[in-house]
Amino acid sequence: MSSLTPGVSRLSQPPTTAALTARSSTPVAERAAQVRFRRAISLMAMTLVAPGTAQLVAGNRRVGLVAFRTYLGILALGAVMVVAVALDHGLALGLAVNTTLLFWLNLALIGAAIGWAALFFDAWRIGQPLSYSMGHRRVAVGLNGVLALGVAGVLLFSAHIVSVQRDFILATFGDGAASDATHGRYNVLLAGGDSGAGRWGLRTDSLTVASIDEQTGKTVLIGLPRNMANFPFAEGSIMAEQFPDGFDCDDCMLNGVSTWAQDNPTLFEGSDHPGMDATVMAVEGITGLEINYWAMVNLEGFKELVDAVGGVTLDVKDDIPIGLPGDEVTGTIEAGTRKLDGFETLWYARARYGSDDYSRMARQKCVMNAMLQQVSPASAVKNFQGIAKATSDMVETSIPASEVDTFLDLGMKAKSQQVATVSLVPPLINTAEPDIALVHRTIRAAIDKSEGKQPAQTTKKAEAGSKAKADTGTDAPPTSTTSTTGGSVGSMKDGYAANESEDLATAC
Structure with a gap:
């Protein structure tokens, strides 16, 4: 029987003690869970901003102290490095190519990635994730995972970049002794070689000496024709x-020196590069310059480098057929100022249809200048991995790793300088019977002019100009013309502008 008073509704009775307890306990538990959730989020944020502080506040203080002190030490070291690099820009280049430092930095970044991720998961554990609602658990797990994997991912990717840089330095550069500048200049032989099965460096298809002022980076490019003889x-x-x-055997030309040496390796006992060693001996004999280092560029691999930097902009003077004489023409690089990809840039530099070796040399110098001027530090950093891979596949050089920072610094200086060029080609030089004394005077005059000196001796071309002035009372007309041959300004008879210029950029 019901004990309710007649006429009084059940709903009007006061709640029992059990009911009051049930109603009041649920909100309190929820509020406590929410507080713990917010605390967990705070611990994750602390770990992101200052790793180790979450453990100092609510976890293992010893772990937290080690992590936080390590973090502060890294920040302090970073601040010191920033100041040092700001005062000495060369220091950054030196650190970037120090393979021992890069090795330890790679390990440190991997260790930091693992350690920081572990601190995130420990901060999640300290936050008691099982004590709050299922929805909050999912948010905490997701957020912690994003933060841990995000931070670890950035550090691991940085470690990968450091590893790529180290491998690039080890794979590309030599381990020989450094060579001092000669009379204030570094002379580096740049050789372009045909590639293909078993043909790496077999034939030096392009030869240029870059003579670089050791103080200013101002550069003179000296082009040597591949068909020079005697x-x-x-x-x-x-x-x-x-x-x-002299090199007076039948059909012996400059681009055959490397082949001759590789066919006679016993003469170069102990040498890993007899072809390049012999080519350096030839170039030194022709130019009268002491070659400090050499670099062999795989012409086929060169297109990968151009692609890695996003292409190069060139002023194409005439339509350039794609293909070699005797092969089918497969396309055309149309005239005009345009950005070329690696494939197009390679053919712009090496195409022979409707041109001669000397116009091709002029185009190659235009490519060198464009690469120097257009590859900025920002694009190099942005495309670093692709550039490093392409360069490792493309270049073999005698420049030791210890000197890389020196040449990087000179390269940065050279970007703000005019690049001068002189080529040992007709009409000035008879490549079949070169006048070596004239060659030496021509090179010396070009270097003196680049350094702002009055040339001590003049070339035959200058002497001819002086004679014309004496005969007519006026200056002799310039030898270069505005006509183009094979995509290069000038002609073989009058000379190509890019083969002899005080400012290569204007000649291209």
Whole structure:
């Protein structure tokens, strides 16, 4: 029987003690769970901003102290490095190519990635994730995972970049002794070689000496034609002993020196690069310059480098057929100022249809200048991994790793300088019977002019100009013309502008 008073509704009775307890306990538990959730989020944020502080507040203080002190030490070291680099820009380049430092930095970044991720998961554990609602658990797990994986991912990617940089330095550069500048200049032989199965460096298809002022980075590019013959080798060299009267054998030209040396390796005992060693002896004999280092560029691999930097902008003077004489023409690089990809840039530099070797040399110098001027530090950083891979596949050089920072610094200086060029080609030089004394005077005059000196001696071209002035009372007309041949300004008869210029950019 009901004990309710007649006429009084059940709803009007006061709640029992059990009912009051049930109603009041649920909100309190929820509020406590929400507080713990917010605390967990705070611990994750603390770990993101200052790793180790979450453990100092609510976890293992010893772990927190080690992590936080390590973090502060890294910040302090970073601040010192920023100041040092600001005062000495060369320091950054030196650190970037120090393979020992890069090795330890790679390990440190991997360790930091693992350690920081572990601190995030420990901060999540400290927050008691099982004590709050299912919805909050999911948010905490997701947020912690994003933060831990995000931070670890950035650090691991940085470690990968450091590893790529180290591998690039080890794979590309030599381990020989550094060479001092000669008379204030570094002379580096840049050789372009045909590639293909078994043909790496077999034939030097393009030869240029970059003579670089060791203080200013101002550069003179000295082009040597591949078809030069009857030239001497450096005095006292192995090749000079074999050819005391010059390279005068049948069909022997400059681009065949490397092949000859590789066919006679016993003469170069202990050498890993007999072809390049012999080519250096030839170039020193022709130019009278001491070559400090050499770099062999795989022409096929060169297109990968151009693609890695996003292409290069060139002023294409005439339509350039794609293909070599005797092969089918597969396309055309149309005239006009345009950005070329790696494939197009390679063919712009090496195409021979409707041109001669000397116009091709002029186009190659235009490509060199464009690459120097257009590859900015920002684009190099942005495309670093692709550039490093392309360069490792493309370049073999005798420049030791210890000197890389020196040449990077000179390269940065060279970007703000005019690049001068002189080529040992007709009409000035008879490549079949070169006048070596004239070659030496021509090179010396170009370097003196680049350094702002009055040339001590003049070339035959200058002498001819002086004679014309004396005869007519006026200056002799310039040898270069505005006509183009094979995509290069000028002609073989009058000379190509890009082969002899005080400012290569204006000649291209």
